[in-house]
Amino acid sequence: MVKSYMTGMNGDEHVVTFDMQCNLLGLDGLTGEVHTSSAVALETVSLCGISISRMETLGNRSPLWLFSLLASELVRGHSTLLILSRKDAQARLAAFLLDLSGRFRVRGQSPQEFNLSMSRQDIGNHLGMTIETVCRALSCLRKSRLIDIDYRRVLIRDFDRLHALTGT
Amino acid sequence: MVKSYMTGMNGDEHVVTFDMQCNLLGLDGLTGEVHTSSAVALETVSLCGISISRMETLGNRSPLWLFSLLASELVRGHSTLLILSRKDAQARLAAFLLDLSGRFRVRGQSPQEFNLSMSRQDIGNHLGMTIETVCRALSCLRKSRLIDIDYRRVLIRDFDRLHALTGT
DNA sequence: CGAGATATTGACTAGGCTCAATTGAAGTGG
DNA sequence: CCACTTCAATTGAGCCTAGTCAATATCTCG
Numbered sequence: 001m002v003k004s005y006m007t008g009m010n011g012d013e014h015v016v017t018f019d020m021q022c023n024l025l026g027l028d029g030l031t032g033e034v035h036t037s038s039a040v041a042l043e044t045v046s047l048c049g050i051s052i053s054r055m056e057t058l059g060n061r062s063p064l065w066l067f068s069l070l071a072s073e074l075v076r077g078h079s080t081l082l083i084l085s086r087k088d089a090q091a092r093l094a095a096f097l098l099d100l101s102g103r104f105r106v107r108g109q110s111p112q113e114f115n116l117s118m119s120r121q122d123i124g125n126h127l128g129m130t131i132e133t134v135c136r137a138l139s140c141l142r143k144s145r146l147i148d149i150d151y152r153r154v155l156i157r158d159f160d161r162l163h164a165l166t167g168t
Numbered sequence: 169m170v171k172s173y174m175t176g177m178n179g180d181e182h183v184v185t186f187d188m189q190c191n192l193l194g195l196d197g198l199t200g201e202v203h204t205s206s207a208v209a210l211e212t213v214s215l216c217g218i219s220i221s222r223m224e225t226l227g228n229r230s231p232l233w234l235f236s237l238l239a240s241e242l243v244r245g246h247s248t249l250l251i252l253s254r255k256d257a258q259a260r261l262a263a264f265l266l267d268l269s270g271r272f273r274v275r276g277q278s279p280q281e282f283n284l285s286m287s288r289q290d291i292g293n294h295l296g297m298t299i300e301t302v303c304r305a306l307s308c309l310r311k312s313r314l315i316d317i318d319y320r321r322v323l324i325r326d327f328d329r330l331h332a333l334t335g336t
Numbered sequence: 337c338g339a340g341a342t343a344t345t346g347a348c349t350a351g352g353c354t355c356a357a358t359t360g361a362a363g364t365g366g
Numbered sequence: 367c368c369a370c371t372t373c374a375a376t377t378g379a380g381c382c383t384a385g386t387c388a389a390t391a392t393c394t395c396g
Contacts, residue, residue: 006246008336014250028246030239032232036246056231063227063234064200064220070238071198077245078174078196078204082182085252085296089384120343128253133384135344151343151393168176257352288375301352303376319361319375337396344391352383359376366369 001042001117003126015126018042018118020103027073030055042117084128087167089137092127094165097147101156116152169210169285173293183294186210186286188271195241198223210285247336252296255335257305260295262333265315269324284320 004025005015016037019025025047029035050058059066083095105111116123124134141147146162148155156162172193173183184205187193193215197203218226227234251263273279284291292302309315314330316323324330 006250008250010335012254014254016246016249028239028243030232030235031243032236036243052232055235059231059235060228063224063231064198066231067198067223067227067234067238068200070235070242071196073242074238074245075196075199075204077242077249078184081184081245081249081252082174082176084249086180086182119341130385131343132345132386136384139344167178298353299375300354300377304352307376339396340394342391342393344389346389347387349386350383351385352381354381355379357376357378359374361374362372364369364371366367 002039002045002047003042003118003122004037004039005125006037013125015122018100018122018126021107024050024069027070030070042122082168083166089127089129089133090140091166092129093123093134093137093141094146094162095168096123096127097154097156098159098162098166100154101159111156113153113155116154170207170213170215171210171286171290171294172205172207174205181293183290186268186290186294189275192218192237195238198238210290250336251334257295257297257301258308259334260297261291261302261305261309262314262330263336264291264295265322265324266327266330266334269327279324281321281323284322 002019002023002025003015004017004019005013007013019039025039026035026037028037030052055066083092087095100114100116101111104114118126120131120134124131127134129137138147138149141162142149144161146156146158146165148157170187170191170193171183172185172187173181175181187207193207194203194205196205198220223234251260255263268282268284269279272282286294288299288302292299295302297305306315306317309330310317312329314324314326314333316325
């Protein structure tokens with residue numbers, strides 16, 4: 001798991017995405033300008049660099065593939081936007097956990113039980129809420145029997161109600 | 169001015185972007201799947217359609233141009249994300265107005281005085297706040313002598329302080 | 337085991353939402 | 367031209383969610 005973040009000129013950071021295996025990082029650098037975001041690994045990772053010229057070659061060979069990739073990122077961003085601008089703390093957490101769950105699923109790992117690689121701080125930063133609110137919302141979800149959570153270990157107990165909570 | 173919005177399955181709408189002359193609409197359709205967003209014109213507009221195959225041709229001719237275009241949208245989305253997740257009502261409005269101002273500027277129109285083509289409702293929806301909060305925040309900015317606003321007519325009186333307010 | 341980081345929980349406060357009333361603008365038809 | 371309707375915008379009062387400040391609790395790692 002790798003987190004990507006942008007840094008404001010006041011030095012404040014905003015966690016934009018958490019990326020996993022097979023994700024492409026640093027697409028924001030394709031503007032030709034500088035990268036607007038940085039990234040740090042949250043655990044030991046191996047990664048593969050792709051030069052701009054290599055990207056160009058790939059683009060020539062199958063432009064639609066690359067377009068759709070970028071467009072997907074665009075759509076993903078819009079979804080995140082929707083959640084951030086309209087949902088309350090619990091709904092955000094629910095959406096966040098379900099997003100992670102789905103990404104574990106497509107990678108053949110358990111969508112039901114998994115470890116959070118990131119701190120509460122990072123989660124809160126990413127979802128636009130304080131670390132305390134993250135804790136409280138998680139506790140609330142636990143008390144409602146929607147999830148079990150013990151530090152960074154998550155077990156999803158009720159996918160349906162969790163999904164209903166997100167309102168999407 | 170055209171607004172693009174996504175519709176949740178509960179029928180609720182979220183205004184994702186406001187687009188102007190020379191903007192490309194519907195890039196989300198490049199996933200190859202369906203478009204995730206719809207668009208409505210807020211005033212009389214003329215527009216030019218580009219087919220997927222035409223996009224492919226353009227992509228072959230100058231892939232980097234198209235990449236950078238999509239990447240720019242990506243970065244733009246991330247900035248919006250940052251504002252939505254971290255700023256309060258006044259800062260969001262300030263950022264919104266300055267964004268519009270800048271876009272008028274590059275199009276040779278007055279960056280200082282302009283008309284809002286969209287309703288308070290749309291603004292609130294886009295910025296993730298209620299219509300009442302939009303009004304109150306605008307009134308507050310007016311009382312602070314940062315802007316003049318009369319219905320949809322906006323005059324920016326103090327760019328510096330407005331920019332400072334956004335905290336970016 | 338101890339130190340420092342991370343997480344949880346509580347009490348209080350504040351910014352934004354809800355509900356409600358009023359004003360202003362833009363038509364519409366007689 | 368004016369009464370009437372309709373919708374957008376503004377403003378106020380009260381409430382509620384999430385932020386702030388503060389105190390513990392638990393984990394991690396040397």
